[in-house]
Amino acid sequence: MGSSTSEDMFMLSSDSSDEEDDLLFKVAIEEEQIGAQGRRRHRGSVPGHAVIDRGHQEGAARLFQDYFADMPVFRMSRPLFLRIAAAVENHDPWFRQGRDAAGKLGLSPLQKMTAAIRQLAYEVSADTVDEYVRIGASTARLALRKFVQAVVRIFSEQYLRATTAEDTARLLAIGEQRGFPGMLGSIDCIHWVWRNCPKAWHGAYTGHTRKPSIVLEAVASYDLWIWHAFFGMPGSLNDINVLHRSNIFSRVTDGTSPPVSYTINGNTYDMGYYLGDGIYPEWATIVKPISAPRGNKSMYFSAKHASVRKDVERAFGVLQSRFTIIRGLARMWDESTLHNIMTACVIMHNMIIEDEGTGPDVDEVFDYMSEKATARRNPDQAVLKYIEVTEAIRNRALHHQLRDDLVEHLWSRHGAH
Structure with a gap:
């Protein structure tokens, strides 16, 4: 059975509400475009890969409320973590928050460093960090590598010193x-x-x-x-x-x-x-x-x-x-x-x-x-x-x-x- 045209779909939905008509009409147009091109449209930088909206800002807000508000939930004290975070951010520009090509804010420094800390403290895999921190698996792995490297370079002299x-x-x-x-x-x-x-x-x-x-x-x-x-x-x-x-x-x-x-x-x-x-x-x-x-x-x-x-x-x-x-x-x-x-x-x-x-x-x-x-x-x-x-x-x-x-x-x- 062939795919329906936009007119056929519109006639089938004549008894529906205006909002339903608009929705069905858009679906029909999309199907026509897919059929004409013979493949799915490109929706990301990689052909066939969909762009996932991870909700970076919502994740950052929830993270701040849970970890850095008046009643934080963390394994080390909030002042100590913020001290480490500030030093790491100053050491490595990768941890600083930026904007993508569309002008949208990216991950905050706290999100990147929390993703690294969660992997260290709880031995969770990189892909499980996404659900809470709103960060992709590859980015979480990179955050872990960069975080531990920065900590070693910044704090080794003081906290792995030989006895004075x-x-x-x-x-x-x-x-x-x-x-x-x-x-x-x-x-x-x-x-x-x-x-x-x-x-x-x-x-x-x-x-x-x-x-x-x-x-x-x-x-x-x-x-x-x-x-x-x-x-x-x-x-x-x-x-x-x-x-x-x-x-x-x-x-x-x-x-x-x-x-x-x-x-x-x-x-x-x-x-x-x-x-x-x-x-x-x-x-x-x-x-x-x-x-x-x-x-x-x-x-x-x-x-x-x-x-x-x-x-x-x-x-x-x-x-x-x-x-x-x-x-x-x-x-x-x-x-x-x-x-x-x-x-x-x-x-x-x-x-x-x-x-x-x-x-x-x-x-x-x-x-x-x-x-x-x-x-x-x-x-x-x-x-x-x-x-x-x-x-x-x-x-x-x-x-x-x-x-x-x-x-x-x-x-x-x-x-x-």
Whole structure:
């Protein structure tokens, strides 16, 4: 049956109202045009693709009401998010609101950045952001890439800084209070499973998880602040291999770290240490637990060690709960974007800790409680040769001496109580 002409359609609708007549007449004209051209009309920049009105302005208004009004619904405080948003907008002009060729306002900076944050915080796919933020999937993916890249470039220097003399003094003082003089934090690794790892790389990136993954090595302190984040090693490497490749002791070997001096059980040490689990090597800068503790002293040390070392485990848990994207499967194809995502999440994790008032206070002055916890700033002394410092870091005898001294120190504190 052939298509109806406009006149036929008009006659069929003679009993309808004027509005219905107009509508049917327009439909008939459209059908005639389609039949004459033999194909659908172009309604967008791509032949056959319809132009979707996403309602950018309505989406922006709803977004502001939900996230930035008097009662916002968000995972970080409104002032902190607006601070990040302002810095990112100033850094990258792509986030600024503009007009299209028809003069219509595009997406607002808050819409673009909220789309990125929702993907990071809730691990939602790019196409699911459209329903709420009113942004297309490809634009949402681009917003995520640009957002994490901007956060890393703007805030890395402050929120992924190495410990200063003041930071070191504070960490040493807290370590002394907790029974571990000389401790600078806890170290551990987690694996982020890489779902879209190229097939050719599966052998290098597949380890004990039996799936391709990328490793994050981190050091965290008692307040869950992450002081060191080394990300990008393939999942076939264990914690020891990652440690050998990381830059965690680079400032110690080149003589630029704040020198440390503390005394335990009558012995003086000049390097800080981290608490690690049993897989780590027996180095003077890493205190491991006793694998098979015997006697009350060793058992008490192991219990205290496990309790304090959980700082880094708690930091990983909070990081993954705040940014669910790194708890699920990594869906990006390139390593650079994954690196920016992980680094940006660590930076914003530290920013949230500071915003909540539990992070390091650079203006606070710590009075050292004893000679066991002191940090000297910028001393005038000759820098030890790289090989000498490396050997000192990996000194097994010093590792056992330090651990034995800590066992006695903790037991003496326990007996005093």
